[in-house]
Amino acid sequence: KSKFSFNYKDPIPKNDVTDYLKNFDLMIVPSIEDGFSITCLDALEANINIAVSKYNGGSEIFDQNIVFDPLIKGDLNRVIKNLLSGKVKCLVKKSKIKNWDDYYDELKRKILSKF
Numbered sequence: 001k002s003k004f005s006f007n008y009k010d011p012i013p014k015n016d017v018t019d020y021l022k023n024f025d026l027m028i029v030p031s032i033e034d035g036f037s038i039t040c041l042d043a044l045e046a047n048i049n050i051a052v053s054k055y056n057g058g059s060e061i062f063d064q065n066i067v068f069d070p071l072i073k074g075d076l077n078r079v080i081k082n083l084l085s086g087k088v089k090c091l092v093k094k095s096k097i098k099n100w101d102d103y104y105d106e107l108k109r110k111i112l113s114k115f
Contacts, residue, residue: 021046026083030070031056041103049083051076 012020021027027043027050036057043050052059052067059067065082068075 017042018046021048024048026051026080028076028080029053029056029058030076032070034058041100045100051079051083 021042025048027039027048029037029039029050029052031037031053032055034053034056037052040050040052040056040058040062050062050066052062053070054067055070066079068079070076
């Protein structure tokens, strides 16, 4: 018998996601391959800590102290312990992305800077 369990939750309307996430201390995005998880932005908007896999496209915008390699045993534990102990905060590196509007503005700025 597994020591792990989960509860299935019906889909949450997009307008309610931020308030729902505020009930949690930590979001873990353990992707092995992911272009960009919208859940990363949802966690930022809810102002909760997030541990992000280095294989998630969103990992590039986060401080590397909250990025872990899910293929290395113990790496997620390191990040979780740091986040929950208060040693590290969920930080977006060199950016003020806090919501979808900020993400759009930052993305637009980066794209336009290439031309």
